[in-house]
Amino acid sequence: MNLYLVNVLMALVWAAVTGSFSLINVIFGFALGALALSLIREQVGSMGYFSRAWRVGSLIALFIYELVLSAWRVAKLVLKPNMNLKPGIFAYPLKVDRDFEITLLANLITLTPGTLSVDVSDDRRYLYVHALDCSDPDQAREDIADGFERKILEAFR
Template sequence: MILIIPAVLLTLVWAALTGSVTPHNLALGFLLSALSLFVVRAHIPKVRHRVRLGKLALLAGLFVRELWVSAFRVAILVLRPDMRLRPGIFAYPLTVTRDFEITLLANLITLTPGTLSVDVSPDRRLLYVHALDCRDPAAEKRAIATGFERRIREAFPL
């Protein structure tokens, strides 16, 4: 019963990927989602995270905004004739502690054009990030801390 919500969400992903919202396609997507979740049900962790849906929506909005702004900045950088790039890797000190939060942060950073999560330190206190233009690593760290990381902490409180 608890897996109905993930099945519905996976059905929506199925519809988006196939580009069809017909009743037959939705039924097929739900069937495949339910079957997939049934097969992997033993591996789904029982850990429950509190979620604030309003804050989660703000996180999604922030991601979309950052996606557009970063894509524009990267396009400007690579279209310049002199292409003044200063790529680099910096260590970002994590304030999120749970594996789920670290993974979400790393993925949001990687999905944003111009940045890439490279690795997490063994003690899970540092996230190594590659930036296409790393002129000011302190500004990059501030942007992550006040953006994605703050929204993740707000959306998934302890």
């Protein structure tokens, strides 16, 4: 059985036992369930559950960092007296191959200011990305590969 589902069920059981289904109480029950599962992790095989949660948290932290950083870069570009921009579209070779992973990568790129996922090739090997400043597409490809795509592969494989 999926350990996340077990943890959710443990949180609901906690709420039922305490008689309070408030959000704080359910979250507390979820945390207690996670603690209980971590204590018996060898018996239930939950090592992957906690490491995956850590890696997903790392992906979220990277997204927030990139969001702030790219918002700052776009603000600096827009506020310059002479906007010396070179917008363009470049093809990014995908290492991710599952639909969920491709969709997540495309959405993370689109949600980051200054970039927009345009299309995925028919063979699902390339993601076409529009960049506000595409003066160095190789650096943009490297940033995506070393950032979002690497974290997605770590979190979901």
